[in-house]
Amino acid sequence: MASQPIPLRFAEPHPRPFNFPATVNSHGWVELAPFSWDQDRATLTRPIELDTGTLVELSLRPWRNSISGVASSARPLTAAERSLLSRATRRMLRLDEDLGAFTRLAAGRSDHTMRLAPGAGRILRCPSLFEDIVCVLCTTNIAWSGTRRMVSRLVEQLGTPLPHDPEKRAFPLPRAVAEAGPEFLRQQVGLGYRSEYVWGFAHKVAQGALDLAVLEASGRPTAELRAELLAIKGIGPYAAATILMLLGRYGHLPIDSAMRSFVGNKYYQGQTPSDEQIQAIYAPWGDWRYLAYWFDSG
């Protein structure tokens, strides 16, 4: 018999303007397990396994000028765990990111038809950089349906269940993925040739050989971060640009089949553009290239 969860209510102030539904639906991440989005209630829900090992089901929705959160857990959370939840919430919704320069730049340009609603522009992230990077690895050379399938299986096979609702599982921590081994990831999760990449990454993080907090630290040159990302097996130019975007650095374009198709149709009369032609389209946006492309392609 599952125990009754203990709810903890909290609020996180958000910048203004802030568009909660637009942020949640800014890209496909919300469709990946274990995210769940209730459009009618404008509520984002997901289980999270905190670094302390505590399982929490977190629900977020907008309320007045803040994000209202409910965290349900089997036992009362410590002050440190409440701090971890606050950090995860702010990370997911990018509540501390300053997009003022981008929105001013977008407002001043008439040559791009941007679909940027007021308060939009923040692209949803996972609670941790580890989960973000694993999901990016699951987007390479595969259709979106395949990405969804692989991430769902990762959660089903390796995620820790919520004590009060065992049907729901958190995204696995690095140690769980590392201990599963590449063959398990290949056979049971269906990661295919990506299994070695995902396992190798998780193993390094679990062993402490790769410190994600260092990657996430502000103030480091983007070129340096990009070089470190490209040194991880399985991460090439597309994945590095996507991860840099998830780190709040928008100066690199993730050139993939979708971008080639969109840019070709919109700017090159349906012809497939070269990488250089794609770069030329968004070069005027400088450090905001990624966001310019993203909200150009809608």
Place this chain on the structure above:
DNA sequence: TTCCAGGGGTAGA
């Protein structure tokens, strides 16, 4: 059956 997807690693030139 064949192609290819929100690519990337490796070998060889």
Place this chain on the structure above:
DNA sequence: TCTACCCATGGA
């Protein structure tokens, strides 16, 4: 630096 080839998987 560039190109060719290979890598699993499952929709279309």
